[in-house]
Amino acid sequence: MALINIRDMLYHAYNNGYAVGAFDLVSLEFLEGIMAAAERARSPVILSLAESHFDYFDFELIMPAVEAAARRAHVPVAIHLDHGASLDSAVQGINLGCNGIMVDASHHALSDNMRMTRTVVNMAHACGVPVEGELGYVPGVEGEDAERHPGGIAYTSVAEARDYVEHTGVDFLAVSIGTVHGRMKGEPKLDHQRLEQINEALGIPLVIHGGTGLSNDQFRRLIANGVTKINYYTALADIAGARMRDNTKSMEKGGHTGLMKGVRDVISAEVERCMRLWGSFDRAEELLAQCKSWAPVEHMIIYNLAGMTRQETETMMAEGRRVLSAIPGVREVVTGHAVKEDAKYRYTWLVRFCHPAVIDSYREHPAHVAFADKLFRPVAAERISIDYQTIESVATQENAMTGLLKES
């Protein structure tokens, strides 16, 4: 698995003067097209899932496919929640497998933006997950005409940005310097001087939303001034739409597969063009050599119960699955019974954490403390526990490297 920490990815880009594309995906055609481009360009890539798109796909259903794509990749991948609207969405994103989170409270007053962002940062950092915040307001809606959403742009101020980063602890900052989400008529005017000042003041990776419609020269100037993550969606959606419209011309009868023919390939070609333009192509190998792969942890308990009926045991386990799986950083809770009646230990818990940081934050979380102290420890005095990493997660970096070497 070439899933890596997005912090490692974006600092590598920051220190080497290139930007990684964060491509919002809304279907498997997007996922496959983006990953094929990353493999061809040997580029790091961010698979981005925007909360504003959750009407178009089932987040919970698509995430296993996104993770599977990252797992089999030979290039470094991060999975990012884009425009997370609340603490609950950030927790859901992390628990479903995102290893980077954007909290978007940019439409709120500065003090509310800071308070909400700080809360998300505290939770996400306790799970080992980096956070992108946004200051200033980038108007528009991804995939739509910018004029349909004329909401006023609010430029990021340098002084506020310094304050915001210091008080919230965000790892990366999305800035508003003139870009707009969605389809534009003509090129937007960008305030490059403002960006330069923000970059000098902060010295952290910067993010641009509304990548569609910028010129090659604008991209180059953004990257020269600290932009390391470029969010890009509308252009991909438009290219996919154009291909589908073309397909209908040659189709006598409409069928889904006929309509989707070649859609993955046109998305892929545009993603590859971006990777070449933004300088992330051919960076996979050096990045993988410098960073650790993202390594989840499993928390296993084997135990015996005293004085519990079968029904009481089932009830306790069901309650544990319910409360523990809602704790930030917990990917899954599985309970089990030994197959053999005479096993030395009769029961198991397997709790999958997204990152080693969750070992501590889980132990101290009030929901865990309450469950463990009231319902579990009093009846399970006889128990053994271990936090471990699977061989797969430790070996992934090696595999990713081997894949790259084989291809070269």
Ligand code: 13P
């Ligand atoms: P565009 O749709 O304008 O490329 O913007 C994408 C974006 O910023 C997603 O967060």
